[in-house]
Amino acid sequence: MTERMKILGGLLLLVLMALLGVAAKTPALTRIDIRLDEHLAPMRDAVLTLGAKGATTVAQAAVGAVVAVVVPIGLWLVRRRRDALIALCLMAGSLAVAFAAKILVAEHRPPERLWVIPPDNKESFPSGHATVAAAVALLLFLLVRGRLRVLVSTLGVLFALGVGFARVYLGVHYPVDVAGGYLVATGVSLVVVGFFNVPAIRRGLEDVGTPASGRHHAGRASGTVVERR
Template identity: 40%
Template sequence: MRLLLGILLPLLVVGALGEDVLERQRFAFESPFMLWLHAHSTPTLDRIALTLAVVGGIQVIAPLSAVLALVLWRRSHRSARFFVVAVLGAAALNGVMKLAFHRPRPELWPRLAQESGASFPSGHSMYSAAFVTTLMLLVWNTRWRWPAVVLGTLFTLAVGWSRIDLGVHYPTDVLAGWLSGVAWVLGVYGVYRPGAVRDGEHAA
C-alpha cells in the first residue's frame, strides 16, 4: 500500500502534470482559481502568507533540520541518516526538477513576494511535505503520531496555500511539490528502515 499509494500513484500524477508543463499546456482551472483566491484575500491573510513563506522555506527548515539531525544522531545513526537524506534529498530533487521543467512563474497580479527561479514544482511545498512526512515516520510508533499527523498536515497545507495566495506558484506547482516530497521520503524510508533500529542503538 505504501508503494502503490505513497510512491507510485503520486509519481504518476507528477509525471502527468510534468508532461503538460513541458508541452507548455495551460490548466484551465488555475488562473480563475488564483484570481478568485486573490479577490478574497485580506491584508491579514497576506501577512500570514508572507510569514509562512519564511517559516516554510529553506531558511528556517534547513537550520531546524540540522539541529534535529544532531539530536537524532545521539539516539540512532540510522534514523539520523534517514532524516538527512530524506530532507536534503528532497531539496536537491526539487532543484533538479525546476531545471528540467523550467516553468515560468505566474504573472496574474503584482506579487507580494519576489521569487526567482522556475515555478514547477513549488520548493516550499516540497520542503514542507518532505520535512513533515519524515517527522511523522520517525514518531509513528510513539504517542506523538497523531499530533504530528494533524499539525504536520495543517502546516503543509498552509504553506501550499501561501504560495498561491502570494501569486508565486500555480496550484499544480504546489500539488506536484507535495506529491514529490511525500513520494521521495517514503522511497528513502523503504531503503533506510529507521524503525529497524531501536532508540538508543547506533547503527554501524
C-alpha cells in the same frame, strides 16, 4: 506495505510528479491555473496576507536545509542513528529532487500582476516551499512516536496545507506547483523509508555504535555460533 512496494511506490510518485511538470507547461492547464489564482486574489486582506507571508518564511529552502542538518545531528547524538539517516536523506533528497525538477521543467511563474511578494527564483514547478512543508510533516510522522504522534502529524499536515495555500494566495505559484511539491516529498520519503527498512540495511545500522561485546552476546542469545580462529 513491503520495502520493495514502498520504494516502487515512491518512484512512481516521482514519475507522476515529472509528468505533472510536463502537463503544467501546456496552455490549457496554465489557463486553468491562472483562473484559480485570479479567484483567490479578491480574498486577500491584511491578516491573511500577513499569515501567508509568515508561512512562506518558515518553509523556505534555507529552513529546509537547516532541518536537514540539525535534526539528523540531534538524532545521531541520542543514538537514533537510523532515524538520523532517514531524516537527512528525506530532507536533503526532497530539496535536491525539487531543485532538479525546477531546472528541468522550467515552468514560468504566474503573471507578475498576481504577485503579492516577488518570487525567490524564476522557476515555478514544483513549489520548493510546499516541498519543504510536506517533507517536515512526513518527518514528524516518522519520528514522533506514542500518544503525541496523531497530534503532531495532524499539525504537520495542516502546516503543509497552509503553506501550499499561502503560495497560491500570494500569487507566486500555481496549484499544480504545490501538488508537485507534495509529490516530491511523499515520493522521496517512501523511497527513503523503504530503503532503510530493508532487513540487511536495518540490521547494519542497528549494529553501528554497538560495542563488540554487545554484538557477541546478542549473537549468542540468538543461537549464533562465533567461530574462534
